[in-house]
Amino acid sequence: MGMEKVILPKSLEGKTVLVAGAAGFVPSHVCELYVGLGAKVIGLDNFVTGTEANLTGLKSNSLFDFRECNIFESLPSFSGENIDYIFSLASPASPVDFSKIPMDIMRVNSEGTRFLLELAKEKKARFLEASTSEVYGDPEVHPQTEDYVGHVNPIGPRACYDEGKRFAEAMCTVYKNFHGVETRIVRIFNTYGPRMRPDDGRVIPNFINQAMNDQDISVYGDGSQTRSFCFVTDLVQAMHYVMHSPVDTPVNIGNPDEYTILEAAKFIIDVMGSNSKITHLPLPKDDPKKRRPDITKLQSFSDYVPQVGFREGLLETVEFFKSCV
Numbered sequence: 001m002g003m004e005k006v007i008l009p010k011s012l013e014g015k016t017v018l019v020a021g022a023a024g025f026v027p028s029h030v031c032e033l034y035v036g037l038g039a040k041v042i043g044l045d046n047f048v049t050g051t052e053a054n055l056t057g058l059k060s061n062s063l064f065d066f067r068e069c070n071i072f073e074s075l076p077s078f079s080g081e082n083i084d085y086i087f088s089l090a091s092p093a094s095p096v097d098f099s100k101i102p103m104d105i106m107r108v109n110s111e112g113t114r115f116l117l118e119l120a121k122e123k124k125a126r127f128l129e130a131s132t133s134e135v136y137g138d139p140e141v142h143p144q145t146e147d148y149v150g151h152v153n154p155i156g157p158r159a160c161y162d163e164g165k166r167f168a169e170a171m172c173t174v175y176k177n178f179h180g181v182e183t184r185i186v187r188i189f190n191t192y193g194p195r196m197r198p199d200d201g202r203v204i205p206n207f208i209n210q211a212m213n214d215q216d217i218s219v220y221g222d223g224s225q226t227r228s229f230c231f232v233t234d235l236v237q238a239m240h241y242v243m244h245s246p247v248d249t250p251v252n253i254g255n256p257d258e259y260t261i262l263e264a265a266k267f268i269i270d271v272m273g274s275n276s277k278i279t280h281l282p283l284p285k286d287d288p289k290k291r292r293p294d295i296t297k298l299q300s301f302s303d304y305v306p307q308v309g310f311r312e313g314l315l316e317t318v319e320f321f322k323s324c325v
């Protein structure tokens with residue numbers, strides 16, 4: 001027998017949601033979902049990787065309240081305020097950040113997350129940590145289900161992020177077991193969509209930038225390696241399900257639709273009507289052959305089904321990238 005399915009609230013009027021990292025790509029969409037449901041949303045950010053522009057729509061909404069701060073130094077005072085839900089989403093996440101700002105990444109996932117968990121304890125708020133598929137490291141099993149404990153190099157170039165998130169998961173679990181905080185953990189797989197940083201260094205922004213400028217699209221190896229991409233609004237819906245579920249152990253979230261890199265490149269050229277050609281470059285060491293989330297656990301307790309297909313999602317992302325130029 002399966003688990004009972006989560007029933008999502010129709011409205012969150014009268015509730016307060018705190019979103020750490022509000023000016024970022026995924027978090028700004030989380031803020032939009034919750035103001036749309038009538039909740040008051042308090043956003044925190046220090047703009048280390050997020051932008052004011054990501055808040056433009058939100059700032060005109062009276063339910064949105066922004067407070068600039070660096071969450072690993074201190075949080076603003078919330079004295080006299082209720083908080084019902086906390087989303088811990090403040091962390092630089094792009095590979096380009098790992099060598100530039102590793103200290104920020106380690107501190108926000110440790111000290112920053114601890115400040116947020118203390119606040120959750122004080123306010124009796126439900127807490128959701130945005131962890132990552134990177135906690136699986138360079139996995140020895142495919143696909144990764146949540147009980148796989150990972151294969152991570154603690155001193156490798158990605159360690160600041162991978163181990164930072166593993167520490168955040170560990171700390172959530174300790175706050176749950178020792179302080180009774182209601183914690184939720186999502187492990188996010190590749191996500192794309194509007195407000196993604198155009199210089200983020202990942203495959204979709206790279207291909208779109210190249211196609212937009214009619215430059216050759218660089219595919220590593222023969223392009224038969226596969227990736228799965230989740231459109232941001234689908235990802236946020238999955239986070240919403242987990243937040244409102246009773247499941248307090250980690251849950252993979254993403255879109256299991258799988259494409260080869262070569263298919264993705266051709267798709268982008270086609271969607272954009274670009275004149276770009278495809279060139280093949282040597283395959284980097286450790287480039288994974290396959291990456292695809294196993295979302296069986298998420299679907300065991302929710303009606304989650306990704307709604308946005310790759311073509312439609314790419315079109316929206318391309319529109320956004322064009323508006324940034």
Ligand SMILES: NC(=O)c1ccc[n+]([C@@H]2O[C@H](COP(=O)([O-])OP(=O)(O)OC[C@H]3O[C@@H](n4cnc5c(N)ncnc54)[C@H](O)[C@@H]3O)[C@@H](O)[C@H]2O)c1
Pocket residue numbers: 020021022023024025026027044045046047048049050051069070071072088089090091092093104108112130131132133187188189190191192
């Ligand atoms: N985008 C993905 O594919 C992906 C995959 C796995 C996990 N995640 C996780 O989801 C969350 C959001 O990721 P994103 O891709 O939207 O990244 P993002 O960089 O766009 O958003 C993170 C936001 O947090 C803010 N921030 C960082 N450190 C801060 C600090 N010390 N104080 C206050 N604000 C701070 C940044 O300025 C930014 O606005 C992160 O926790 C990330 O690790 C994202």
